[in-house]
Amino acid sequence: MYQSIILGSILLVSLYILKRVRVRNPKLNMPPVPRYKIPIIGHTYSYFFNSEEFFKQCKKEHGDIFSVYVWGQVRTIIGKGYIHEILARDEAFSFGRAFLKRVPYDVLLKNMGIIDPAILLKDYIFCKLSFYSERMQKSLYSATQKHFNIGDQPKVFDNLYHIMTEVISSPIANIFIGEEESKYDEIITAFADFTSGISIFLMVPPFLDFIYPGLHNYAIRVIVKSGLFNPAAKNRDALIKHIKKQVCKRLQEKEKYGNSWKRPDDFLQDILERDGFDANNINYASLSDKIFVFLFASIHTTAGGCANVMMDLASRPQYIQELYEEQLEVHKEADENGILPFEALNNMKKLDSCIRESLRLAGHIVTLEHLTLKDYTFSxxxxxxxxxxxxxxxxxxxxDESLQGPNPKSFEPFRHVDANVPASKLGKNYLPFGGGKHACPGRHFAINEIKFFMHNFILNFNFRTKSGKIEERMRVGPLAFPSSNGIIIEKRVK
Ligand code: HEM
Incomplete structure (x- = not known):
């Protein structure tokens, strides 16, 4: 027993020394590392529990680029003067590779094959935003009716992020696997459950990296492979069942109607045709993983964005009336079924500004994790x-006041109305969608969803926080997530 403890301790200390040697790579002119008191723990405590003050202090002492020692590894923090270098130099910095270190998609979605999600989305979805607008509105509207189904009495809703993953899963299912299958609760639950499952990988701090860098990643891969926690495996059967049903139906109809068959418009049909559809050899596991890969990117972010906008407004109900008046005016453009023309989105100026403000103040202290693909020298x-x-x-x-204007950290929903900067517009003072060549290609799609959802929500409901106070974001170390506290919703008297 004692022997194992002694051996274990020697191993830990040796690993620690080895790591320190790597930190002080003598060949490179590395960023400064602030002093820390406890070996192995390094800056982890301040990083996790006092991140706002900790980073301010580090920047004051060391400038725009410095490194910190957390979770047993060195990571480098980049302040405002050098952010553009990270976003512009995709041969040196990769967001996707850093994401894979946290979420093992190669194991989770092992049947996916080689695809470029950004290109597929651009080719098949983002070029048809106006075409998909009516379906997006209808499915958002019916999901809102279902999930915010209240009678004449006010009702409390907790954990908006959770509810919104279900609401946002509805238009995503509609556009990705088709209108018919998106009507099934089983599919909406599978999409939302996969999304929430993946978000857990991002929330769990990499404790095991204290023992050895990379051990956390190794452990989660083992857990996923063993099936102990695998949100893709858990939901794959449901997705395959519905895809199979659609594919069989489409094959039969195509056979029956020949050239007069009206091809359904959705992402499933697009990728079937793109992959040289062989009716006798359909790989459903591969098809389902190709769909899964888009779900987290498109549902988690948009649901979180919506939940934050709702909570920000519920915290400050004094702004809701002005937004209501704008939405009433915009709604005059709706047809007899309540569907807005695509162009109406441009007239939601105040709502757009409010969404931009909420995304701007998402609350992360440091974020947009990238991995260096090679040694890199900053300017x-x-x-x-x-x-x-x-x-x-x-x-x-x-x-920074010079970048944001007066009171930069205060939530001012109409701050951007006159500035002609819509919520989807990137800028060096606005980073929710990253920037450069890999800036989020789904940002217009996401903002449209949030606007259509909020348009109906504001027209139909009054809402305020249950606590009667401003609800701040839920903090997990330097990252922020939508508050899970309740909001009270009641039907608007028209
Ligand atoms: C409010 C909602 C959203 C937020 C905040 C968001 C945020 C981001 C961020 C920060 C990145 C990394 C950018 C970089 O590397 O500089 C990104 C990439 C990406 N996003 Fe989004 N996103 C949102 C919605 C969506 C939606 C709805 C889709 C798809 C329908 C999507 C698809 C993607 C894809 C495919 C990439 C990878 C781009 C590439 O590597 O070239 N996102 N997103």
């Missing part, structure tokens, strides 16, 4: 090695 001469985790110090951007 100030500091260097980082290959395989280094890089975090962008977003709070540095959002608390």
């Amino acid at each position: 100030n001469g500091l260097q980082v090695p290959k395989d280094r985790i890089i975090n962008i110090y977003t709070d540095d951007v959002y608390e």
Whole structure:
């Protein structure tokens, strides 16, 4: 027993020393590392429990680029002066590779094959935003009716993020696997459950990396492979069942109607045709994983964005009336079924500004994790090695008056109305969608969804926080998530 403890301790200390040697790579002009008191723990405590103050202090002492020692590894933090280098140099910094270190998609979606999600989405979905607008509105409207089904009495809703993953899963299912299958609760639950499952990978801090860098990733891969926690395996059967049903139906109809068959418009049909559809050899596991890969990117982010906008307004109900008046005016453009023309989105100026403000103040202190693909020298001469985790110090951007205007951290929903900067417009003072070549290609799609959802929500309901106070974001270390506290919703008397 004692022997194992002694051996274990020697191993830990050796690993620690080895890691420190790597931190001080003598060949590179590395960013400064602030002093820390406890070996192995390093800056982890301040990073996790006092991140806002900790990073302010680090920046004050060390400038725009510095490294911190957390979860047993060194990561480099990039302040506002150098963020553009990370976003512009995709040969050196990768958001996707850093994401894979946290979420093992290669194991979760092992049947996916090689695809470029951004290109597929651009080719098949984002070029048809106006075409999909009516379906997006209808499915958002019916999902809202279902999930915010209240009578004449006010009702409390807790955990908006959870509810919104179900609401947003509805238009996503409609556009990705078709109108018919999106009507099944089983599919909506599978989409939402997969999304919430993946978000857990991002929320769990990599404790095991204290023992050895990379051990956390190794452990989660084992857990996923063993099936102990695998949101894709859990929901794959449901997705395959519905895809199969659709594919069989489409094959039969195509056979029956020949050239007069009206091909359904959705992503499923697009990728079937793109992959040289062989009716006798359909790989359903591969098809389902190709759909899964888009779900987290499109549902988690948009549901979180919606939940934040709702909570920000519920916290400040004094702004809702002005937004209501704007939506009433916009709604005059709706047809007899309540469907707005695509162009009506441009007239929701105040709502758009409010959404931009909510995304701007999402609350992360550092975020947009990237991984270095090679040794890199910043324009100030500091260097980082290959395989280094890089975090962008977003709070540095959002608390800067010269970039944001007066009271930069206060939520002012109409701050952007006159500035002609819609919520989807990227800028060096606005980073929710990243930037550069890999800036989120789904941002217009996402903002449209949030606007259509909020349009109906504001027209139909009054809402306020249950606590009667401003609800802040839920903080997990330097990251922020929508508050899970309740809001009270009641039907608007028209
Ligand atoms: C409010 C909602 C959303 C937010 C905040 C968001 C945020 C982001 C961010 C920060 C990135 C990384 C950008 C970078 O590397 O610089 C990204 C990438 C991406 N997003 Fe979004 N996103 C949202 C909605 C969506 C939606 C609805 C879709 C798809 C329908 C989508 C698809 C993607 C894809 C495919 C990428 C990878 C782009 C690439 O690597 O080239 N996103 N998103």
